[in-house]
Amino acid sequence: MNISFCCTNTPPEPWLVGLRAALPGAQVLVWQPGDAPADVAVVWMPPQAFWDAQPRLRAIFNIGAGVDALMAQRLPRGARIVRLDDAGMAVQMAEYVCHAVIAYFREWAAIDHDIRAGIWRAREPEARADWPVGVMGLGVLGERVARALQTFEFPVNGWSLSPKAIEGVRGFVGAEALPDFLAQTRVLVNLLPLTPATENILNRDTLSRLRPGAFVINVARGRHLVDEDLLALLASGHVAGATLDVCRTEPLPSDHPFWRHPQIRLTPHTSARTLVVDTIAQITRKIAAVERGEAVVGEVNAQRGY
Amino acid sequence: MNISFCCTNTPPEPWLVGLRAALPGAQVLVWQPGDAPADVAVVWMPPQAFWDAQPRLRAIFNIGAGVDALMAQRLPRGARIVRLDDAGMAVQMAEYVCHAVIAYFREWAAIDHDIRAGIWRAREPEARADWPVGVMGLGVLGERVARALQTFEFPVNGWSLSPKAIEGVRGFVGAEALPDFLAQTRVLVNLLPLTPATENILNRDTLSRLRPGAFVINVARGRHLVDEDLLALLASGHVAGATLDVCRTEPLPSDHPFWRHPQIRLTPHTSARTLVVDTIAQITRKIAAVERGEAVVGEVNAQRGY
Numbered sequence: 001m002n003i004s005f006c007c008t009n010t011p012p013e014p015w016l017v018g019l020r021a022a023l024p025g026a027q028v029l030v031w032q033p034g035d036a037p038a039d040v041a042v043v044w045m046p047p048q049a050f051w052d053a054q055p056r057l058r059a060i061f062n063i064g065a066g067v068d069a070l071m072a073q074r075l076p077r078g079a080r081i082v083r084l085d086d087a088g089m090a091v092q093m094a095e096y097v098c099h100a101v102i103a104y105f106r107e108w109a110a111i112d113h114d115i116r117a118g119i120w121r122a123r124e125p126e127a128r129a130d131w132p133v134g135v136m137g138l139g140v141l142g143e144r145v146a147r148a149l150q151t152f153e154f155p156v157n158g159w160s161l162s163p164k165a166i167e168g169v170r171g172f173v174g175a176e177a178l179p180d181f182l183a184q185t186r187v188l189v190n191l192l193p194l195t196p197a198t199e200n201i202l203n204r205d206t207l208s209r210l211r212p213g214a215f216v217i218n219v220a221r222g223r224h225l226v227d228e229d230l231l232a233l234l235a236s237g238h239v240a241g242a243t244l245d246v247c248r249t250e251p252l253p254s255d256h257p258f259w260r261h262p263q264i265r266l267t268p269h270t271s272a273r274t275l276v277v278d279t280i281a282q283i284t285r286k287i288a289a290v291e292r293g294e295a296v297v298g299e300v301n302a303q304r305g306y
Numbered sequence: 307m308n309i310s311f312c313c314t315n316t317p318p319e320p321w322l323v324g325l326r327a328a329l330p331g332a333q334v335l336v337w338q339p340g341d342a343p344a345d346v347a348v349v350w351m352p353p354q355a356f357w358d359a360q361p362r363l364r365a366i367f368n369i370g371a372g373v374d375a376l377m378a379q380r381l382p383r384g385a386r387i388v389r390l391d392d393a394g395m396a397v398q399m400a401e402y403v404c405h406a407v408i409a410y411f412r413e414w415a416a417i418d419h420d421i422r423a424g425i426w427r428a429r430e431p432e433a434r435a436d437w438p439v440g441v442m443g444l445g446v447l448g449e450r451v452a453r454a455l456q457t458f459e460f461p462v463n464g465w466s467l468s469p470k471a472i473e474g475v476r477g478f479v480g481a482e483a484l485p486d487f488l489a490q491t492r493v494l495v496n497l498l499p500l501t502p503a504t505e506n507i508l509n510r511d512t513l514s515r516l517r518p519g520a521f522v523i524n525v526a527r528g529r530h531l532v533d534e535d536l537l538a539l540l541a542s543g544h545v546a547g548a549t550l551d552v553c554r555t556e557p558l559p560s561d562h563p564f565w566r567h568p569q570i571r572l573t574p575h576t577s578a579r580t581l582v583v584d585t586i587a588q589i590t591r592k593i594a595a596v597e598r599g600e601a602v603v604g605e606v607n608a609q610r611g612y
Contacts, residue, residue, distance in 0.1 A: 092431065095458050099408040102401050111573050118565060120557035120574040125398065125581060151457045152401050251426035259424060267417050268426040275431065 004038035134185030193306035310344035440491030499612035
């Protein structure tokens with residue numbers, strides 16, 4: 001079996017070492033123009049030229065959870081497309097989101113500000129009932145985040161396109177339930193896949209429906225959010241703050257107002273990093289399953305887009 | 307029944323309203339010198355003069371979890387002493403500690419620093435196996451914290467004076483196990499009761515036994531920590547940072563080096579605030595149990611000191 005590795009912004013050495021060790025019968029190479037066509041591709045944002053040189057791929061493994069970049073390319077016909085399924089990302093996402101929610105609920109920025117000013121002032125706790133967290137997208141990552149938030153007794157609601165039953169989470173399904181879901185949300189967490197149906201879903205209309213003084217945490221894709229609409233709602237005070245791990249263009253251009261906005265906490269697409277060892281273990285298991293013609297978790301439905 | 311309320315730094319109105327509503331047969335008054343002796347006291351750091359005027363108390367309810375201040379006073383003989391048992395504090399403590407641990411593990415301060423400098427730089431994740439969290443004190447609060455940390459897959463060890471079985475937590479018991487416990491700890495969380503046996507327990511000897519680059523989170527009492535020993539270990543680099551919610555003197559004196567130390571994150575004794583409604587519900591339940599001569603959770607063993 002020939003495996004071609006073509007991952008942008010990813011040092012290839014640990015992947016080659018790990019894949020060769022796990023699959024001693026396979027030839028694993030970093031793709032270069034002119035290479036013979038491969039049987040299996042391991043990719044992250046490859047150039048279109050890569051796909052155009054792959055007429056006989058049986059399977060494509062994306063080393064991230066989101067396949068929106070792939071879906072915008074011309075892919076070889078007949079290849080099964082498999083995205084990363086947790087592989088250590090879900091716990092990172094739970095960690096990132098819980099940290100951000102707690103920081104807002106406990107007013108940690110205001111406490112830090114007091115301390116820098118030499119002021120020792122305790123704040124009265126707010127009622128958790130006034131802080132429902134709404135998680136958009138209840139896939140592997142969204143479900144883990146929704147469960148983790150319950151550790152801290154926040155009311156948790158979830159919105160998804162298809163019904164999902166998660167213990168302790170009140171579910172809202174489909175477009176018609178979105179306004180009701182938003183109206184109950186004090187902290188909005190976006191973990192949706194990026195598809196034509198979800199692009200720009202965080203906009204002036206939807207964000208205006210959140211509870212006054214709401215917070216927005218975007219850990220999915222920058223193109224879910226209409227930047228200027230968020231800025232307008234922060235200016236009006238309807239949205240009190242945002243934690244953004246993703247941007248429409250990454251790295252964020254240096255003149256973008258998100259860099260220094262006092263109510264925006266920015267992180268460099270770091271909420272859930274791909275873990276090499278866990279990911280290789282998952283991919284090698286799935287390669288074997290695909291070779292046996294079996295179904296695998298995380299197989300992308302190209303029609304649906306995720 | 308006469309209930310005397312004597313709580314320093316506590317606006318009495320919501321307590322009077324709540325206690326009177328819950329116990330319509332009782333007379334509930336804010337203590338003033340010259341008042342007739344009461345049957346039950348509800349206290350937080352009362353003056354010694356209060357105790358000297360209470361010859362016939364049947365029960366003392368402390369509206370916090372720590373009774374170290376009470377134990378240093380001359381209390382009326384024969385009164386049962388009851389401390390707060392959770393009453394909404396445990397979830398706050400879990401929240402505070404998880405926020406602090408995640409901030410260290412994910413290098414949130416360094417990311418914030420990068421972003422302020424206009425730098426978009428992701429960091430490679432560290433292995434959770436290298437981040438064992440050690441919780442000192444496995445009472446109601448410590449146990450809740452230990453459980454919450456497991457949500458994020460940190461290895462969790464616990465140290466306590468008596469054996470405690472908590473699922474997923476490796477237990478270390480008693481003084482002889484302390485060096486081994488410390489040697490395995492990357493993040494130390496102190497939730498011990500303050501007694502003569504635990505005063506100054508966080509000192510140069512114990513902190514030196516932590517893993518190099520360790521972090522210290524003190525959410526118990528300031529007198530557990532020898533301030534100058536922490537400062538020395540921060541200066542040497544053996545301890546990388548500390549999150550301190552409590553100090554030897556509160557508010558912290560304005561000339562204390564903790565105020566502006568770059569590796570110390572200070573909060574104003576706010577990790578777990580007493581919640582009026584939850585606490586009144588608990589105290590009124592326990593008053594009824596004490597009147598019936600029953601045992602109650604949180605009864606203090608004066609010999610043991612907590």
